Amino acid sequence: MRHKKIIYQPIGIIYSPHKEVKGVPIQPSSAKGIQGEIELFEEYQDGLKDLDGFSHIIILYDFHKSKGYSLQLTPFLDEKLRGVFATGAPKRPNQIGLSVLKLNRIKGNKLYVENVDMLDETPVLDIKPYASQFDAVEEEKIGWLSKNIKESDVKKSDERFK
Amino acid sequence: MRHKKIIYQPIGIIYSPHKEVKGVPIQPSSAKGIQGEIELFEEYQDGLKDLDGFSHIIILYDFHKSKGYSLQLTPFLDEKLRGVFATGAPKRPNQIGLSVLKLNRIKGNKLYVENVDMLDETPVLDIKPYASQFDAVEEEKIGWLSKNIKESDVKKSDERFK
Numbered sequence: 001m002r003h004k005k006i007i008y009q010p011i012g013i014i015y016s017p018h019k020e021v022k023g024v025p026i027q028p029s030s031a032k033g034i035q036g037e038i039e040l041f042e043e044y045q046d047g048l049k050d051l052d053g054f055s056h057i058i059i060l061y062d063f064h065k066s067k068g069y070s071l072q073l074t075p076f077l078d079e080k081l082r083g084v085f086a087t088g089a090p091k092r093p094n095q096i097g098l099s100v101l102k103l104n105r106i107k108g109n110k111l112y113v114e115n116v117d118m119l120d121e122t123p124v125l126d127i128k129p130y131a132s133q134f135d136a137v138e139e140e141k142i143g144w145l146s147k148n149i150k151e152s153d154v155k156k157s158d159e160r161f162k
Numbered sequence: 163m164r165h166k167k168i169i170y171q172p173i174g175i176i177y178s179p180h181k182e183v184k185g186v187p188i189q190p191s192s193a194k195g196i197q198g199e200i201e202l203f204e205e206y207q208d209g210l211k212d213l214d215g216f217s218h219i220i221i222l223y224d225f226h227k228s229k230g231y232s233l234q235l236t237p238f239l240d241e242k243l244r245g246v247f248a249t250g251a252p253k254r255p256n257q258i259g260l261s262v263l264k265l266n267r268i269k270g271n272k273l274y275v276e277n278v279d280m281l282d283e284t285p286v287l288d289i290k291p292y293a294s295q296f297d298a299v300e301e302e303k304i305g306w307l308s309k310n311i312k313e314s315d316v317k318k319s320d321e322r323f324k
Contacts, residue, residue, distance in 0.1 A: 002203055006224050006285065008168045008256040027296045041164055044255060047233040049245030053305020057247075060222070060258055062168050071209040083211030085219075085289040088296070093206060094170040094287045096222055098260070100299050123168065125256045127247040131307050134189045134250070136298035137262050143215020145293050 010123035012040035012109075014061065016116045021065055026076045027088070028099050028115035035104075036116035038124055045109040052106045056130035057113070061097045062123045063090035077148040086143060097122075100130050172285035174202035174271075176223065178278045183227055188238045189250070190261045190277040197266075198278035200286055207271040214268045218292035219275070223259045224285045225252035239310040248305060259284075262292055 016036035018024045025031035038059070040048065051057065068091060074080060075087040084092050102114040111127075178198035180186045187193035200221070202210065213219065230253060236242060237249040246254050264276040273289075 002172065004172060004285070006170045006172065006287070008170070008258070010164065010166060010168065011255050029296055044233065044247075047246040047255070048248070049234055049243075050248035050306050051245055053303060054248065054307075055302040055304075056299050058260065060256075060260070071206065072211055081211075083213055084209040085206075086210070086212035086216065086291050088290055092288060093173050093209070094222075096170070096258075096288050098220065098222070098290065098297075100297065102299075123166070125168070126254060126258050128250055128260065129248050129305060129307065130299065130301055131304040132298060132301060133304075133307075134191055135260075135262060136294060137218050137264075137292065139292055139294060140217040141215060142217075142293040142295075143291060144212050145216075145291065145295075 008125055010062070010125065011044050012038055012124040014038050014059070014116070014118050014122045014124055016118055016120045018118065019120050021119065024119055025117040028101060028117050031115050031117040033114060034116045035112065035114050036118070038111040038113060040109045040111065042109050048106055048109070051103070051127070051129065054103060054129040056100055057103045058128040058130050058135065059099050059101055059124060060126040061118060062125060063095040063097050064123055065119055066090035066095045069093050069095070078144060080144070082144060096125065170287055172224070172287065173206050174200055174286040176200050176221070176278070176280050176284045176286055178280050178282045178284070180280065181282050183281065186281055187279040190263060190279050193277045193279040195276060196278045198275050198280070200273040200275060202271045202273065204271050210268055213265070213289070213291065216265060216291040218262055219265045220290040220292050220297065221261050221263055221286060222288040223280060224287060225257040225259050226285055227281055228252035228257045231255050231257070240306060242306070244306060258287065
């Protein structure tokens with residue numbers, strides 16, 4: 001199990017206005033209104049049926065520009081070393097990103113999305129419908145984020161995870 | 163890009179009381195109070211620093227018992243064929259599962275979690291902190307789920323995605 005490889009293949013690509021790591025919004029909440037397009041490879045297009053009924057979708061993707069990982073690092077929202085699993089930083093053992101995006105429209109194999117915080121040409125791994133009954137909880141505490149979270153609305157990434 | 167392989171490795175294993183596909187809760191919301199344990203492989207333990215400050219965590223995992231995929235299928239909460247990306251069904255092109263769990267305690271490399279809806283011995287791909295500012299949105303519509311969502315509190319899976 002420990003050294004078993006799990007192999008996935010991109011199902012599509014996200015096109016976004018963020019061409020470089022520096023300046024990318026660190027979360028969808030700091031990318032309000034930023035539009036992008038997901039091109040799903042045609043062979044998966046039939047899997048989009050009914051998705052247009054949802055206003056928001058969960059995108060799982062590969063942080064394709066991130067190389068290697070650190071178990072402890074200083075996240076964009078902080079000045080202290082934190083455990084990587086207590087952050088959303090790209091330099092993680094399996095570099096999977098997660099963003100909840102607004103879905104404006106689907107046309108054929110193209111999804112027009114908003115609040116895009118991914119780099120241009122990011123490989124998409126999965127698309128899931130967002131429903132707060134399943135995907136939202138009322139958390140009691142948010143650790144180190146609690147004193148820093150307001151900054152995230154405006155904060156952009158620098159080059160530390162290039 | 164299209165046929166590029168993306169290779170991950172399990173970072174740990176989730177131990178849960180759900181030993182068989184049949185009867186597994188289909189979402190954490192239908193697994194309230196069900197306890198489990200995530201064993202993170204020791205080499206990643208330093209990455210857990212600060213995570214105990216969070217009451218909820220996002221677990222990404224591999225649906226390891228699911229083989230192959232269908233682009234359209236009938237989800238547990240419905241009787242109609244739906245596009246796989248409009249569902250959370252395991253039989254998806256990249257069989258990645260996502261659950262938001264309650265984190266009760268961390269001891270060494272063990273995470274004691276609640277609302278566990280994964281099968282026993284599920285390989286864990288990633289752990290992220292949950293913060294509603296980033297991970298929750300107020301959705302306007304939830305498509306086909308809107309008429310079925312109440313059932314999910316009690317509904318268990320059958321064998322259709324074995």
